[in-house]
Amino acid sequence: MSKFLTASIGRKFVMSLSGLFLVVFIAVHLGLNLLLIFDNSGDLFNQGAHFMATNPLIKIMEPILGLGFIIHIVWSFFLEYQNWKARPVKYAKKNMSGASSWASRNMLVLGGLVLVFLIIHIINFFVKMKFTGDPLLAEVTINGEHMHNAYALVSSAFINSAALGVFYILGGALLGFHLSHGFWSAFQTLGLNNKHWLKRWKVIGTIYAILIAVGYAVIPLYFMLGLYK
């Protein structure tokens, strides 16, 4: 195993698997959060949030998800450093734009910006819901069950600050760009690719990246444009 993890392909294997794990999470997370825009009483979203906070399977998955993020992020910095070392003297003039996409060359930059977004996002919602609490989270009762009013916290955040909404739209777009290269790249690294699947993975990856970017932009826009009224 140690031999596998010190080999370049083994290291990439870890990036690819942790990346695909996060790809699944991002889809589930979006699916759940889209409940925000389908019920302006907030009951649907609150029930969804309550389910995610109390379901035993989700509780087991939560630390695993955290670990997935940490592996993907820490490992990426380590790999980038390894790759950077492979060219001690840099080129004076580079013209790489014709040969490769900007996103593919700047995955660390895109990932790093997504990380900044992620930290602020966690402080905004996750920390309040899980640890510190917030006056907006006052308990509500839906179908006889007591739960936090997560809808009030999220909706008021976007209604009160257009800047936050723009920040979230930007975060989604950055994630989309990251996925535009990351999605098909993960399958290439796993060896699940050939001349037919190369095109298919790229098309699927592009569609997925657009769905994620647009999906996450729709939620702040819904509140910013007053569509909840």
Next chain:
Amino acid sequence: MADKILKKLKIKVWRQKNAKSKGKFETYTIENISTGSSFLEMMDILNFQLIEEGIDPIAFDHDCREGICGTCSLYINGRPHGPDTEVTTCQLHMRKFKDGETIVIEPWRARAFPVIKDLVVDRTAFEKILQAGGFVSVNTGGVPDANTIPIPKDDAEESMDAAACIGCGACVAACKNSSAMLFVSAKVSHLAKLPQGKVEAASRAKNMVSKMDELGFGGCTNTQACEAECPKSISITNIARLNREYLRARISE
């Protein structure tokens, strides 16, 4: 029809006395270059001029000058083998440049390809990778008749496409990580697709990859720059095959 003449060009080139010394860029001016001449012919003309001026001529690799040996290199204006697709530097022509332009020429840059002098780099690393597993062991017996081993047409074609690799190192030079994955994958693939190569497939993938890592090449991040700059258009689907072969070999051990 006579070729157009480039009246004046500035050549900014990397000069380095030997492997140990610190190099730097020097700029030379060259006049009246025909657009019909090859890039290396322009370099020859420049070298004659430098000799007459009492300056040490610029060292650069070249051999067949017909695009098949893989000896010529040069990172020209930010691209390996210069501003043309599917060509080696010897097949690059001066018609790709504009009059009055400054052409920047650098050696391949990679930890595994140290500069020997000026634009010449040591590509022994590629030989070492091949020696680690890029062969088929045939220890006894005569040569079997070619047609006694059935090989599907598509497999033979894919194998030949991978075998088109001339080992020039443009993939390493083009890669932002100085990764040799395209080279190694081509050498693994052209054997992996054929029955003769399947016998040693597992050890070949493991040995060549570990040699590649040991020599200080970077890892692949699938930017596809290698495929775009490869003079033989070796496909990155070979890299997927190498990943597959390697993972299979590691999991089954």
